[in-house]
Amino acid sequence: xxxxxxxxxxxxxVRVARNRDDGxxxxxxxxxxxxxxxxxxxxxxxxxIDDGNRPGATCSESAELxxxxxxxxxxxxxxxxxxxAAAYLSQAQIPKRLYPLVxxxxxxxxxxxxxxxxxxxxxxxxxxxxxxxxxxxEGIAAYRANVLFDAHRDDPEFGYRFLAGEAxxxxxxxxxxxAWRICSGNRWWSVFGKRRxxxxxxxxxxxxxxxVRRNFTADAPNRxxxxxxxxxxxxxxxxxxxxxxxxxxxRIVGYSxxxxxxxxxxxxxxxxxxxRRGDVAGCVLYTGRGSQFRSRRFVHALNxxxxxxxxxxxxxxxxxxxxxxFFSLLQHNVLDRQRWDTREQLRIAxxxxxxxxxxxxxxxxxxxxxxxxxxxxIMSPAARQAA
Numbered sequence: 001x002x003x004x005x006x007x008x009x010x011x012x013x014v015r016v017a018r019n020r021d022d023g024x025x026x027x028x029x030x031x032x033x034x035x036x037x038x039x040x041x042x043x044x045x046x047x048x049i050d051d052g053n054r055p056g057a058t059c060s061e062s063a064e065l066x067x068x069x070x071x072x073x074x075x076x077x078x079x080x081x082x083x084x085a086a087a088y089l090s091q092a093q094i095p096k097r098l099y100p101l102v103x104x105x106x107x108x109x110x111x112x113x114x115x116x117x118x119x120x121x122x123x124x125x126x127x128x129x130x131x132x133x134x135x136x137x138e139g140i141a142a143y144r145a146n147v148l149f150d151a152h153r154d155d156p157e158f159g160y161r162f163l164a165g166e167a168x169x170x171x172x173x174x175x176x177x178x179a180w181r182i183c184s185g186n187r188w189w190s191v192f193g194k195r196r197x198x199x200x201x202x203x204x205x206x207x208x209x210x211x212v213r214r215n216f217t218a219d220a221p222n223r224x225x226x227x228x229x230x231x232x233x234x235x236x237x238x239x240x241x242x243x244x245x246x247x248x249x250x251r252i253v254g255y256s257x258x259x260x261x262x263x264x265x266x267x268x269x270x271x272x273x274x275x276r277r278g279d280v281a282g283c284v285l286y287t288g289r290g291s292q293f294r295s296r297r298f299v300h301a302l303n304x305x306x307x308x309x310x311x312x313x314x315x316x317x318x319x320x321x322x323x324x325x326f327f328s329l330l331q332h333n334v335l336d337r338q339r340w341d342t343r344e345q346l347r348i349a350x351x352x353x354x355x356x357x358x359x360x361x362x363x364x365x366x367x368x369x370x371x372x373x374x375x376x377x378i379m380s381p382a383a384r385q386a387a
Contacts, residue, residue, distance in 0.1 A: 014047045077110045081118045099129045145182050147172045152188045159190040212286045212310045216322040218248040221380055222277050225285045226323040234340040242269040245323055250364060251372035252354050253277055257347050263295035274305050281306035288320055
């Protein structure tokens with residue numbers, strides 16, 4: 001496609017054509033400037049429209065119209081990407097990989113740049129995948145899975161260790177952990193396998209000793225913290241709160257609220273508490289035996305902040321009664337006061353009650369009829385405050 005003529009050049013040609021001498025035709029002017037006569041006629045017609053002498057759309061209006069059409073086309077493409085992505089991700093029994101969707105949309109005329117921007121994907125990894133959709137590692141994993149599946153189909157009573165042995169005998173060597181990961185991901189269990197524990201099963205073993213031994217006292221801030229998780233129902237589903245409490249002043253030094261009760265919830269609450277209190281090296285954190293507090297991620301967080309973990313006994317509600325008392329207050333003052341329609345409403349109510357009422361208005365007998373903020377200010381004036 002030839003490059004367009006500069007605007008200044010077009011204006012000069014039109015100006016010369018309008019002021020030409022008698023007897024000089026448009027064809028001669030066009031030939032002098034090296035343009036086609038039809039092109040010159042179009043330029044003069046458009047110049048008349050721009051000057052207001054002829055009806056029609058001016059150049060600026062045409063540019064705005066082109067920009068509007070371009071934006072509309074872009075919005076339509078973005079909506080199509082979102083619609084197809086929602087339909088693709090809602091399907092069951094398929095791996096949630098977006099690169100095939102990007103390729104499918106590109107074949108239908110939607111640019112890769114638009115799809116990647118809407119789905120927040122990087123284009124370079126997509127083009128690498130497009131050049132080699134199946135990596136060497138994925139091919140090896142698929143080959144191992146086929147061998148394990150054949151062995152499991154022949155002998156359903158075999159566990160993953162025996163299946164790994166059968167695979168080695170077939171010439172596909174792999175570690176036992178690799179065989180377990182593949183079998184677990186595909187739910188290829190032995191028919192004689194042990195029954196797996198459900199949600200209400202026995203808690204796992206503690207990952208810390210119990211140096212606290214129900215002695216919930218502290219003579220200074222950041223010596224002993226308590227933590228636990230509570231839940232409450234809303235019309236949108238459950239909302240979980242993980243709170244960290246300083247035994248010295250009963251202050252909630254950190255908390256995290258989320259719609260899922262995973263290890264990240266406890267890690268985020270601990271990180272928020274450390275961010276508020278500063279140097280907490282040597283502080284003891286007492287928790288229950290929930291999987292969130294026994295997770296590797298949470299234990300690594302304790303080590304990173306140079307803190308010591310402590311866990312109580314199984315089935316002993318009194319071991320964490322000091323933390324349960326706070327949750328009881330929260331239950332009576334916030335959670336049970338009304339029916340909560342959305343998680344956002346309940347989250348705002350919880351945060352407001354903790355920061356405004358519990359910390360700054362609710363006086364406690366154990367603190368000499370002082371609030372947690374007042375008690376810390378009076379009893380530890382040299383301590384760093386995080387009000």
